[in-house]
Amino acid sequence: MNNNFIAQVKNLNLNFKGKKLFENLNFDILENKSTALLGTSGVGKSTLLRCIADLEIENISTGKIVLKEGTNIAWLSQENSLYPWLSILDNVQLYHHLKGNKTKKTLQKAKELLEKVNMSEHINKKTYELSGGQKQRIAIARTLMQDANLILMDEPFSALDAITKIQLQDLTCNLLKDKTVVLVTHDPQEAIKLANHIYILKNQPVTIEDVAFLEGTLPHKLTNEKLWNLQDELIFKLQENDKRSKI
Numbered sequence: 001m002n003n004n005f006i007a008q009v010k011n012l013n014l015n016f017k018g019k020k021l022f023e024n025l026n027f028d029i030l031e032n033k034s035t036a037l038l039g040t041s042g043v044g045k046s047t048l049l050r051c052i053a054d055l056e057i058e059n060i061s062t063g064k065i066v067l068k069e070g071t072n073i074a075w076l077s078q079e080n081s082l083y084p085w086l087s088i089l090d091n092v093q094l095y096h097h098l099k100g101n102k103t104k105k106t107l108q109k110a111k112e113l114l115e116k117v118n119m120s121e122h123i124n125k126k127t128y129e130l131s132g133g134q135k136q137r138i139a140i141a142r143t144l145m146q147d148a149n150l151i152l153m154d155e156p157f158s159a160l161d162a163i164t165k166i167q168l169q170d171l172t173c174n175l176l177k178d179k180t181v182v183l184v185t186h187d188p189q190e191a192i193k194l195a196n197h198i199y200i201l202k203n204q205p206v207t208i209e210d211v212a213f214l215e216g217t218l219p220h221k222l223t224n225e226k227l228w229n230l231q232d233e234l235i236f237k238l239q240e241n242d243k244r245s246k247i
Contacts, residue, residue, distance in 0.1 A: 006031040006071055006150055006180045007052060012063035014056065016047060023205035024063070029150075029197075031068065034173075034181040034218060036195035038188065040238055044206045045184040049152050052182065067150075074148035078155045080139040082127045088114070089123065092141045106145075113141040116175060133164035140172060151176055153183045157190070169194060173218045188234035192227055193219045200237055211237070 005028045012025040021044050029035050029052075039045045050056045052065055053073055082091050092110040096102045114120050117137040122130065130138070136156065143151060156172075157165045173194060185191050191198050198212045212230055214220060222228060 004030055006068045007182075008066045009048075009052070010064050010066060012051065012065065013061045014047070014051065014059050014063075015061060016044070016059060020205045021047060022051075022063075025206060025208060027199060027208050027210070029180065029182060031180050032178070033196040034176075034183065034194055035197040035199065036183045036185055036191035037199055037201055038185055038191045038211075038234065038238070039201035041186055043201045043204075045186075045201055046154050048201070048206075049154055049182065049184050053152055071150050072146070072148040073150045073152060074143045074146040076139060076143045076151060076153045076156045078158050080132075080135040082135055082138055084127045086127075088119070088125065088127065088138060091127065091138055092145055094142055095146060110141070110145060113144050114138075116144075117141045117171065131164075133160055133168060136160065136168055137171075140168070140175065144175060149179055151179050151181045153181060155184055155186070158185075158187075170219055177218065186238075188231050188238065189222065191234065192222060192231055198234070200234070202237070209237070 007029040009025055009027050012022045013020070014022040037045050037048060047056060051060065053075060054065075083094070086094070086097065089107065089110050090097045092113060093102055093106050096106045111120070111123070114123055117140050119134065119137050119141065122134060127135065127138075139156070157168055160168065169190070183191070183194055192214070196214050196218070198214070200209045200211050201207075202209065211234065220227060222231065
């Protein structure tokens, strides 16, 4: 594998509910960069993310996904999936809790991560007492607890209000700046803000278009003409694909 890539999708073919969803799909994920998979609802973004996570083996007919040796994956989704019968600390330590290998070291790390996501003052609350944004902060801490170098994010901010979304986007960028991130989103502005590399998924079977590579420190600020023009281009491409899919 090219040393610049942490993952490569090669000639991927996948059937979903009797239909060909992916046919000879190919694209690369750059290591230590953030990649956005942008597309309208139902196009297959989350399924592709599940393929990368090796969760769609039964539906893949041919092709493969090659991960760089030593790659460990963590998942952050729209659903925070906190366990209400566990404490906040045990939710952060979930992997160790389920394996029965919690230690003083994992406890200390969980506390440090909760401080990083600004949740230390809520540490003794029950999960049902937390707001949606607070629950997602716990989910971010749990993701970081896994020490993975490839983070798969399936629209993790889409259920949040506008201000909370901005706060968590900025926080996540800061905490994951040394990781490789693959973000599924339907929001062009979010893709530009949070990604270096932007792909658009369209059509059935899905084709993937390499739209843009953006330099600079994340999160990108949409304060210049180039990025506003890119947003317009992405919106146009998504609208065109949505029109064709309804013909």
